[in-house]
Amino acid sequence: AQSVSQHxxxxxxxxxxxxxxxxxxxxxxxxxxxxxxxxPGQHLQLLLKYFSGDPLxxxxxxxxxxxxxxxxxxxLRKPSVQWSDTAEYFCAVTAKGNTxxxxxxxxxxxxxxx
Amino acid sequence: GAGVSQSPSNKVTEKGxxxxxxxxxxxxxxxxxxxxxxxxxxLEFLIYFQGNSAPDKSGLPSDRFSAERTGGSVSTLTIQRTxxxxxxxxxxxxxxxxxxxxxxxxxxxRLTVL
Numbered sequence: 553a554q555s556v557s558q559h560x561x562x563x564x565x566x567x568x569x570x571x572x573x574x575x576x577x578x579x580x581x582x583x584x585x586x587x588x589x590x591x592p593g594q595h596l597q598l599l600l601k602y603f604s605g606d607p608l609x610x611x612x613x614x615x616x617x618x619x620x621x622x623x624x625x626x627x628l629r630k631p632s633v634q635w636s637d638t639a640e641y642f643c644a645v646t647a648k649g650n651t652x653x654x655x656x657x658x659x660x661x662x663x664x665x666x
Numbered sequence: 667g668a669g670v671s672q673s674p675s676n677k678v679t680e681k682g683x684x685x686x687x688x689x690x691x692x693x694x695x696x697x698x699x700x701x702x703x704x705x706x707x708x709l710e711f712l713i714y715f716q717g718n719s720a721p722d723k724s725g726l727p728s729d730r731f732s733a734e735r736t737g738g739s740v741s742t743l744t745i746q747r748t749x750x751x752x753x754x755x756x757x758x759x760x761x762x763x764x765x766x767x768x769x770x771x772x773x774x775x776r777l778t779v780l
Contacts (some may be wrong), residue, residue, distance in 0.1 A: 588771075594670070596757065596771040642709060652697060652761065653722065654769065656709035 556645050558657035563658040565633050566665050573628040573660050575643030582648040585626040586619055588656075591639045599641075602626065613637070635666045668692070670772035678778045679748055683700050687775045691760030698741050699769060700725075700733060700763075706742045706753035712756075714740060748779045 559574040577583060587599040600611025607619040616628040617628045626643060670691045679685050691698050700712040709724040715735040730748075735741040739756070745752055755776050759769040 595773050596759075598768050601768065644709075652767070652769070653699060653711045653714055653725070654701070654709075655711065656701075658708045 554583075554645060554647060554655045556643050556655055557656035558641075558643050558660050560660045561658065563661045564662070567635055568632050569664075571628070571630040571633045571637070571662070573641055573643075573662070575626045575628065575657055576624050577626065577643075577645045577655075578624065579620045579645065579647060583645045584648060585617070585619060586630065586644040586654065587611065587615070587626075587628050587644075588642045588644060589639050590642070596642070599628070633662070633664050635664045638662060638664045667767055670760050670770055672775050674755075674775060674780075675773065677774045680780050681750060682747055684744065684746045685748055685777065687745075687756050689741045689743070689758030689760075689772060691702070691739060691741070691758070692705070692770055693739075695760035695762055695769070695770075696738065697761045697763055697769075698735060699759045700741070700743050701757040701759065702754045703774070705719055707754075709757075745777075748777075748778045753777055753779045756758040757775065 555578045557576045585602040587597045588596045590596045599615050600609050602609045602619045611615045615630050617626055619626050639661045644654040646652055673688045698715040701709055703709045704770040713723050713733050717738050718735050730746045733743045755774040757774045758772045761769045
């Protein structure tokens with residue numbers, strides 16, 4: 553069965569620090585990969601997604617993620633975080649050709665101190 | 667246009683009672699998904715619809731859970747004889763079609779079973 557693992561459960565950074573959140577998935581076939589974000593009191597929204605092509609994907613608000621197939625990883629990065637990036641971040645995967653149902657990681661809470 | 671809406675936003679019920687949760691997807695979206703977000707289990711897939719049919723009910727936790735979708739639009743998730751472990755935020759998402767399209771999430775219904 554597919555699973556997604558996020559290694560960092562709670563991350564605290566100061567503004568302007570660099571961010572990297574780890575995500576590994578377990579699935580032998582071809583996958584689609586996603587990062588979703590949930591700001592306090594708001595809906596889940598898509599940050600970025602990877603389906604094929606360039607493994608370095610750029611998303612909204614300066615976020616990017618790199619798909620490394622050999623490592624089954626899809627880590628999220630941002631060079632310089634802002635206080636407004638405080639949120640919960642979820643990595644998710646769907647199997648290609650599947651129904652599109654998302655399998656989520658446990659989430660990482662990011663707290664950015666001003 | 668309007669996003670995914672869900673009602674009620676909060677529901678408090680007594681153990682053993684039945685509850686109905688409603689989801690209005692984005693107009694024109696043929697795929698609709700239900701997920702559950704709880705402290706112990708994270709974000710879990712429950713069921714999805716393509717049009718009015720539900721080919722994948724694999725995520726429903728027990729036969730107390732059921733869902734339907736009518737007219738290719740509104741969906742209702744019903745939980746019969748609620749238990750305390752059903753307490754969670756129930757999220758609905760919709761997408762234009764299955765698999766590759768971005769899923770847009772609603773604000774969720776927070777269910778508390780006393």
